[in-house]
Amino acid sequence: MIEFRKEYFADERDDNLNxxxxxxxxxxxxxxxxxxxxxxxxxxxDGLLHLKCLRSPHHHARIRSVDTSEAERMPGVKxxxxxRDVPLNLNTLLSLMDFGLDDEPMLADKKVCYVGEPVxxxxxxxxxxxxxxxxxxxxxxxxxxxxxxVEEAIKPGAPSVNPTYPTNTFLYHEKYDHQKLRxxxxxxxxxxxxxxxxxxxxxxxxxxxxxxxxxxxxAPETNNRFVVYxxxxxxxxxxxxxxxxxxxxxxxxxxIGGTVGGGFGGKVDSIHEPMAILGCMLTxxxxxxxxxxEEEMQVGAPRGAERWYITDGVMNDGRIIARKFIGYxxxxxxxxxxxxxxxxGTGHLPGPYTIPNVSSDVYCVFTNRTPATAMRGFGITGxxxxxxxxxxxxxxxxxxxxxxxxxxxxxRDGDMKAHRRLAKNTxxxxxxxxxxxxxxxxxxxxxxxxSSLKGGGGERAxxxxxxxxxxxxxxxxxxxxxxxxxxxxxxxxxxxxxSTPAFPSxxxxxxxxxSSPAPGAPERRPAENAPTPSSTYNPTPSQPATxxxxxxxxxxxxxxxxxxxx
Amino acid sequence: MxxxxxxxxxxxxxxxxxxxxxxxxxxGGGTLIxxxxxxxxxxxxxxxxxxxxxxxxIAQQGDMLVIGAGITMSEVIxxxxxxxxxxxxxxxxxxxxxxxxxxxxxLFAASPYGDFTAALLALDARxxxxxxxxxxxxxxxxxxxxxxxxxxxxxxxxxxxxxxAFRYVxxxxxxxxxxxxxxxxxxLPMQAGRLANARVAxxxxxxxxxxxxxxxxxxxxxxxxxxxxxxxxAVATEGVDPPSDPIASDWYRRQIAPVHxxxxxxxxxx
Amino acid sequence: xxxxxxxxQLNGSGQAxxxxxxxxxxxxLRRGVGxxxxxxxxxxxxxxxCTVLVNGEPRLSCLTLAETVEGQSVETTxxxxxxxxxxxxxxxxxxxxxxxxxxCTPGMLMAAKALLDRNPSxxxxxxxxxxxxxxxRCTGYEPIINAVLAAAQSGGRRYG
Numbered sequence: 001m002i003e004f005r006k007e008y009f010a011d012e013r014d015d016n017l018n019x020x021x022x023x024x025x026x027x028x029x030x031x032x033x034x035x036x037x038x039x040x041x042x043x044x045x046d047g048l049l050h051l052k053c054l055r056s057p058h059h060h061a062r063i064r065s066v067d068t069s070e071a072e073r074m075p076g077v078k079x080x081x082x083x084r085d086v087p088l089n090l091n092t093l094l095s096l097m098d099f100g101l102d103d104e105p106m107l108a109d110k111k112v113c114y115v116g117e118p119v120x121x122x123x124x125x126x127x128x129x130x131x132x133x134x135x136x137x138x139x140x141x142x143x144x145x146x147x148x149x150v151e152e153a154i155k156p157g158a159p160s161v162n163p164t165y166p167t168n169t170f171l172y173h174e175k176y177d178h179q180k181l182r183x184x185x186x187x188x189x190x191x192x193x194x195x196x197x198x199x200x201x202x203x204x205x206x207x208x209x210x211x212x213x214x215x216x217x218x219a220p221e222t223n224n225r226f227v228v229y230x231x232x233x234x235x236x237x238x239x240x241x242x243x244x245x246x247x248x249x250x251x252x253x254x255x256i257g258g259t260v261g262g263g264f265g266g267k268v269d270s271i272h273e274p275m276a277i278l279g280c281m282l283t284x285x286x287x288x289x290x291x292x293x294e295e296e297m298q299v300g301a302p303r304g305a306e307r308w309y310i311t312d313g314v315m316n317d318g319r320i321i322a323r324k325f326i327g328y329x330x331x332x333x334x335x336x337x338x339x340x341x342x343x344x345g346t347g348h349l350p351g352p353y354t355i356p357n358v359s360s361d362v363y364c365v366f367t368n369r370t371p372a373t374a375m376r377g378f379g380i381t382g383x384x385x386x387x388x389x390x391x392x393x394x395x396x397x398x399x400x401x402x403x404x405x406x407x408x409x410x411x412r413d414g415d416m417k418a419h420r421r422l423a424k425n426t427x428x429x430x431x432x433x434x435x436x437x438x439x440x441x442x443x444x445x446x447x448x449x450x451s452s453l454k455g456g457g458g459e460r461a462x463x464x465x466x467x468x469x470x471x472x473x474x475x476x477x478x479x480x481x482x483x484x485x486x487x488x489x490x491x492x493x494x495x496x497x498x499s500t501p502a503f504p505s506x507x508x509x510x511x512x513x514x515s516s517p518a519p520g521a522p523e524r525r526p527a528e529n530a531p532t533p534s535s536t537y538n539p540t541p542s543q544p545a546t547x548x549x550x551x552x553x554x555x556x557x558x559x560x561x562x563x564x565x566x
Numbered sequence: 567m568x569x570x571x572x573x574x575x576x577x578x579x580x581x582x583x584x585x586x587x588x589x590x591x592x593x594g595g596g597t598l599i600x601x602x603x604x605x606x607x608x609x610x611x612x613x614x615x616x617x618x619x620x621x622x623x624i625a626q627q628g629d630m631l632v633i634g635a636g637i638t639m640s641e642v643i644x645x646x647x648x649x650x651x652x653x654x655x656x657x658x659x660x661x662x663x664x665x666x667x668x669x670x671x672x673l674f675a676a677s678p679y680g681d682f683t684a685a686l687l688a689l690d691a692r693x694x695x696x697x698x699x700x701x702x703x704x705x706x707x708x709x710x711x712x713x714x715x716x717x718x719x720x721x722x723x724x725x726x727x728x729x730x731a732f733r734y735v736x737x738x739x740x741x742x743x744x745x746x747x748x749x750x751x752x753x754l755p756m757q758a759g760r761l762a763n764a765r766v767a768x769x770x771x772x773x774x775x776x777x778x779x780x781x782x783x784x785x786x787x788x789x790x791x792x793x794x795x796x797x798x799x800a801v802a803t804e805g806v807d808p809p810s811d812p813i814a815s816d817w818y819r820r821q822i823a824p825v826h827x828x829x830x831x832x833x834x835x836x
Numbered sequence: 837x838x839x840x841x842x843x844x845q846l847n848g849s850g851q852a853x854x855x856x857x858x859x860x861x862x863x864x865l866r867r868g869v870g871x872x873x874x875x876x877x878x879x880x881x882x883x884x885x886c887t888v889l890v891n892g893e894p895r896l897s898c899l900t901l902a903e904t905v906e907g908q909s910v911e912t913t914x915x916x917x918x919x920x921x922x923x924x925x926x927x928x929x930x931x932x933x934x935x936x937x938x939x940c941t942p943g944m945l946m947a948a949k950a951l952l953d954r955n956p957s958x959x960x961x962x963x964x965x966x967x968x969x970x971x972x973r974c975t976g977y978e979p980i981i982n983a984v985l986a987a988a989q990s991g992g993r994r995y996g
Contacts (some may be wrong), residue, residue, distance in 0.1 A: 023933075025930065026933075026935075026936075028938060029929075029930050029935060029938075030930070031938065032929075032935040032938030032941045033913075033922070033925075033926040033929045033930055033935065033938075033941060033945065034873075034913065034914070034916070034917060034922075034926065035872070035873025035874075035912065035913035035914050035916075035941070035942040035945075036872075036873070036914075037938050039875070039939065041866075041872075041875075041876065042872040044867065044870060044872075048867075075568075126856065127606070128568065128569065128606065128856070128858070129568075130606075131605075131606025131608070132567055132606070132608070134606075135606075135608045209973060210937075210939075210973060211875075211877045211883060211885055211937070211939045211940050211971060211972070211973050212875065212876075212877065212937070212939045213876070213877070260937060261875070261937050261938070261939030262937040262939055262973045262974060263937075264973070292604070292605065292878075292879055293877065293878035293879055293880060293882070293883075294605065294880075568838060568856070568857065568858075569856070569857050569858025570838060570857050570858070571840070571857045571858055571901065571903060573903075593901060596899045596900055596901055596904070597881050597896075597899050600860055600898070600899040600900070600901060601879065601880045601881060601899060603858055603860070604860060604879040604880065604898060604899075605879065605880070613858060613901065615901070615904075640893075659881070659969055660884060660947075660967075660968045660969015660970065661894050661947065661950065661951075661965070661966060661968070661969060662884060662887050662894040662895050662896045662947065662969050663881055663896065663969055665890075665893045665894060665895055666895055666896065666899060666900070742964055742965060742968050743968055
């Protein structure tokens with residue numbers, strides 16, 4: 001039952017709105033109850049072909065050779081697609097927002113980095129024929145050591161997962177192996193605190209599990225165009241990604257979506273459309289590429305796992321004066337959206353509390369797991385769980401009522417947040433008060449009297465006069481054109497694509513560096529006396545700082561959210 | 567290999583066809599075989615089925631209750647003769663699955679499925695293959711892979727002297743029901759307040775439903791109270807080989823087995 | 837590839853089509869007949885999205901060998917309304933916000949119809965049991981349960 005507590009913030013709200021607060025029928029409801037809502041697969045085509053992929057059985061392996069000759073001769077098989085058939089076989093989703101390096105192939109070429117990574121695609125008349133042909137493909141793998149844990153993955157000597165990021169961390173702002181947040185001086189404040197409370201929290205990967213599995217159908221259209229029906233939650237991402245990877249102008253792609261059988265973030269990765277269109281280009285026929293349920297669960301990108309270390313400096317009266325985060329996002333084998341989730345999560349720190357000294361180092365780590373992506377509230381959910389669990393731990397450690405602790409430290413209107421924006425429309429205090437009332441949890445009268453509207457701003461609106469900054473985690477070679485990849489000529493696959501590249505030609509990646517940092521390879525350089533979150537975290541020994549060469553213009557490494565230049 | 571389907575009017579014909587082919591599978595209710603077909607299973611290219619009405623019979627024959635292999639879980643629930651098995655059948659799937667899944671098919675269901683078979687095992691059932699002699703379910707399950715070439719006509723259950731001696735619980739994480747973390751079935755005959763020849767079977771505690779032989783031995787001659795079952799609980803996981811699957815880990819299944827066994831033996835509801 | 841003729845009743849009208857041997861009923865309904873109302877969710881009997889009625893009983897069409905419905909009566913959500921007149925369940929689903937993405941809705945409606953056809957005034961527990969094989973990832977089930985109960989209370993009559 002929903003209960004509106006309209007006594008709160010009454011003067012900030014107009015209750016006489018035409019739509020908000022009133023039930024409104026969904027415009028798609030009649031279609032839903034009559035079974036006529038047109039999901040991507042509810043479009044029939046004569047001569048529809050099906051596409052399925054041969055997938056890696058290994059966490060990590062070099063592909064020595066692939067033999068598809070028998071599969072190509074199987075009845076009903078129309079085309080066997082290999083990595084070399086993909087016009088631009090390397091992409092990262094957020095390249096469309098100019099964020100991050102291309103790091104993920106459509107079809108694996110030299111190596112596979114997670115169980116289920118697609119290696120070969122088969123287009124055939126029936127799904128059965130696809131399965132039968134896939135069973136006849138022979139792949140010779142050389143199994144490589146793999147790593148499945150974020151902190152193991154950033155230890156020296158760990159297997160190098162992703163050739164674009166050989167040291168297994170995403171590169172932030174062209175120079176750091178993690179996303180930083182610095183606000184005030186946490187280390188100094190921790191020394192002044194009456195109590196220091198540490199905690200370690202983690203959240204496992206979570207599959208979005210939409211009832212409709214992800215998929216797309218691509219068919220030839222008039223005027224040399226392709227019509228694409230898709231389950232995507234991100235139509236223009238998929239359109240741009242398909243145009244880029246297939247090297248066709250986006251005005252040749254007619255995308256139709258919008259009716260999605262559940263997504264929850266799991267349908268933003270633009271996996272199916274480029275592949276279905278490629279199949280369509282290579283056969284001239286309508287091609288359907290959809291995951292079955294096992295694929296959805298195994299290779300459908302989940303909410304990534306997160307691990308957080310939180311250290312709070314707390315005074316005897318319950319005021320939290322310092323909060324330090326070290327976080328690890330498990331991105332899986334490729335970037336997808338984890339890099340962005342971290343930017344979003346960092347903007348959220350230190351949670352809905354006003355704490356004068358905050359620092360955070362968050363690592364986007366590559367492991368040999370299924371690549372992770374968006375899921376409801378991603379970037380926020382795991383750290384909020386950690387923060388609230390930690391608030392309870394702090395309350396318990398200092399012997400304070402956990403709701404009073406939250407109210408005392410709540411942000412209020414006009415307070416400065418750690419990402420240097422003023423808080424407004426805050427309501428945590430009121431939420432805590434109502435929760436306490438509903439749960440019959442006693443709180444003191446002074447806490448009942450507190451308000452989000454009172455006591456904020458003033459000194460609490462100021463950015464700290466001194467913020468301690470550092471260059472821990474600066475990557476050698478970053479900021480120069482030598483990092484990441486080098487130009488490599490692109491060899492067009494087949495002459496069947498009369499296409500104009502929609503994007504400037506993008507160089508391919510260089511092969512992975514050896515797993516241990518080699519001379520000249522990017523390397524983490526933690527600052528001296530860098531705090532370690534746990535005994536298991538062993539950053540590489542510190543090295544003397546060297547001047548970092550600046551490169552003038554960067555075309556693929558700006559930041560989103562305006563965080564890069566302010 | 568395109569799939570082909572062969573339908574026979576007589577179960578014996580179907581059995582002969584199955585025995586004669588290495589790449590054929592027998593289709594009962596379809597919940598196992600069609601799943602394999604949908605996922606491109608390469609181990610068979612022929613589906614064999616029969617419309618023989620013998621598989622759809624439920625009858626008392628002497629001291630035996632005979633249930634046709636083609637009887638669905640819904641039919642078990644609806645039939646008066648099998649009423650004592652209705653609580654077991656109800657824990658299998660949702661209504662649609664129960665309208666399809668058969669008693670015969672359940673004999674071949676891989677862990678963590680096969681709850682109904684665990685109940686049959688506790689009930690000392692026998693399996694009747696087409697054109698063959700009845701074999702004990704223990705024996706059948708021990709060689710289940712080899713027995714995949716058999717078409718089962720029916721199962722026979724010895725008449726229970728006391729229907730209340732039969733107990734069953736399925737433990738799952740999802741309410742009102744889900745896939746088994748484990749299931750336990752027991753027949754607990756009492757003689758003068760003492761257990762005699764108790765039979766206890768587990769589902770989802772090994773690659774196939776299995777007897778908890780150590781538990782059975784520990785219950786012999788004991789009373790059904792805390793003290794009487796203490797030794798049985800201590801050996802609750804002897805001889806089990808639980809799978810680690812998306813439902814639960816081997817470790818978890820071992821931890822909860824004595825808890826649920828205790829509740830079942832003492833008749834505690836949870 | 838080998839195709840077999842299959843004849844059955846679909847929502848009251850006769851169908852005669854050729855289907856690949858080994859096809860499941862879901863594929864035959866969708867790609868053979870063109871009734872797109874039953875949906876694919878798992879192909880393995882865990883989600884209930886493909887639920888149809890065969891002779892009035894709910895079945896999972898993805899696990900039903902198509903040729904086993906030879907001569908039988910199949911019902912899908914496409915046949916639930918009579919022309920422009922919606923079934924009571926359809927009205928109740930609309931009124932109770934019992935769908936969000938709508939993908940599980942056809943299966944839910946079929947499972948609920950099988951219940952109400954057999955038991956016109958079910959208890960809440962009986963409704964829960966009837967849809968226990970159908971997964972919904974959006975609603976949390978409560979609006980669906982309420983909708984089925986509301987449809988039952990309306991006497992299952994058609995209106996519209």
